[in-house]
Amino acid sequence: MPSSAEVAVSEELFAPVGRGTELCYQTFGSPDGEPLLLVMGLGAPMTWWDPGLCADLARAGFHVVRFDNRDAGRSTVLAGRVSRSTLVRAFAGTRVRAPYSLTDLADDAFGLLDHLGLESAHVVGVSMGGMIAQTMAIARPERVDSLTSIMSTTGKRSVGWQHPALLPRMIAPRKPGREAYVAGSMVFARLTGSPAYPEPEDAMRRRFEETWDRGVHPEGVARQMLAVVSQPNRGARLHGVRVPTLVVHGLADRMVHVSGGRATAAAVPGAELLLIDGMGHDLPVPLHETFVNAIRRTAERSSGV
Numbered sequence: 247m248p249s250s251a252e253v254a255v256s257e258e259l260f261a262p263v264g265r266g267t268e269l270c271y272q273t274f275g276s277p278d279g280e281p282l283l284l285v286m287g288l289g290a291p292m293t294w295w296d297p298g299l300c301a302d303l304a305r306a307g308f309h310v311v312r313f314d315n316r317d318a319g320r321s322t323v324l325a326g327r328v329s330r331s332t333l334v335r336a337f338a339g340t341r342v343r344a345p346y347s348l349t350d351l352a353d354d355a356f357g358l359l360d361h362l363g364l365e366s367a368h369v370v371g372v373s374m375g376g377m378i379a380q381t382m383a384i385a386r387p388e389r390v391d392s393l394t395s396i397m398s399t400t401g402k403r404s405v406g407w408q409h410p411a412l413l414p415r416m417i418a419p420r421k422p423g424r425e426a427y428v429a430g431s432m433v434f435a436r437l438t439g440s441p442a443y444p445e446p447e448d449a450m451r452r453r454f455e456e457t458w459d460r461g462v463h464p465e466g467v468a469r470q471m472l473a474v475v476s477q478p479n480r481g482a483r484l485h486g487v488r489v490p491t492l493v494v495h496g497l498a499d500r501m502v503h504v505s506g507g508r509a510t511a512a513a514v515p516g517a518e519l520l521l522i523d524g525m526g527h528d529l530p531v532p533l534h535e536t537f538v539n540a541i542r543r544t545a546e547r548s549s550g551v
Contacts, residue, residue, distance in 0.1 A: 253301040258320065261313075263357025270320035271313035271358060275304025280391070280545060281364045282308035285355060287373030288474060289467035291319030291460055294453070299534045306542045311362065315375075316346075316354055317466025319457075328468035333417050336475040339403065344472040348374075351473065352381040356389060368545050370394040372529065373502060374474050377401065380510070383491075384483045392490040392548045393514075394541050397499055397527055399506025400484060400513055401477040406506020412437065416471070420464065427462060428454040435528070438501045442524020443532050484513035490547035491517040492540055496525025518544065 256273040263269055272292065282303060284295045292312040300310045314321035326345050336342045355378060359367055366389045371379030376398025383390045399406025415437070420430055431454040432447075439445055445453075491514045495507025504521065511519035520540055525533065 253304045255297070255301075260320075261358050261361035263354045263361065267316050267322045267324075267354060267357075269313045269316070269322075269354060269358050271311055274300040274310040274312075275308060277309050279304065279307050279309035281359075281362075281367035282310050282541075282545075283355060283359065283367040283369045284310065284312040285369065285371035285375035285378050286312070286315060286318070287371075287375045288470050289318060291457055293319070293456055293460065294529075296529065296531065296534070298531065299529065299537065302534055302538045303541065306538050308368070308541075308545075311358070311367070313355075313358055314460075315351055315378075315470065317463055317469050319460050323461075323463050323466050324469060326469065327465055328472050330417050333468060333471060333475070336472055337413060342472065342476060344476045345469045347473055348377050348381045348477050349385065351378045351470075352385060355382060356386060359389065365389065366391050368392045368394070368541070368548070370396065370541060371398065372396040373398055373527065374470065376510075377474065377477060377480075380480055380484060380487075383487050383489055384480060387487065387489055390489050392492070392544045393487065394492040394494065394544055395507075395510050396494040396529075396537075397496060397502050397507065398493075398510060399502050400479060400481045400509045402479040402481055402509060405509040406502045408502070409500040412501060417468075424455070424458045427458050431457070438499075438527040440496060440524055440526040440528055440530045440533075441498050443530030445528065445530065481509065481513045484510065485515065487514045490544050492520065492544040493517055494520045494522065494537070494540065496527065497521055497523050498526045501527035 260268045292314045295312045368391045369379045376395035383393045493511040511517040
């Protein structure tokens, strides 16, 4: 178990990462710890990395960095509109032009490491963040000490599919205003969350209220979504990844079917696959210790401990 020692937490800071983009980030723990970069998923801010989980990771010996991807939270929000018809065509497999790619998002993360003066880091990503983390390990493996891909997939269309009831809700117009956002998000979170570990309603409400208050950008979510659905299949390139790799996936995930996690683990030589019964598409508090122990175990593989 992690110790109960106090953990230093920075204020929210900003890093220029090139191409006119700034990322908002925050750190947990001592700078003397092993750098650990947390990469969040589609449309989600860094605050969805629960502060308790970040603190536990810091107590496990990591210097934790969480950040908002571009088009999320307090990071740079780009211009340009993605139509619903473009998204539907992209989901159907039609080639469309995306404003940016997962490679661009990976480059943002490398830019954050540069800003922090870090040559490399352990990289942990969830959902779209897992895709970004995989892309980082493929593109610049010397900067990725270990890779943890959680509830993600390889980009191959025949694995990691969504439950068909989710897409219409994802691209449907939302009513304006804070309360409508919170109410709608709570409905969607109940559809995609972990049936064995339901998030308490008051905690869920606070999470979405904080998300709204830090900045919600529907057009940014659409741009990120197009980057996801237009991604290439990384399967062949993942065969060349040699950094210690952990793949975590819930057996009850309705957003990214567990086949995506299985395919990721099968593609990376020596990857550990951790399947969790009753886990959906979230990071339930009762599983935090499991996540911390698994990430710590994977990091130790990188140093030969």
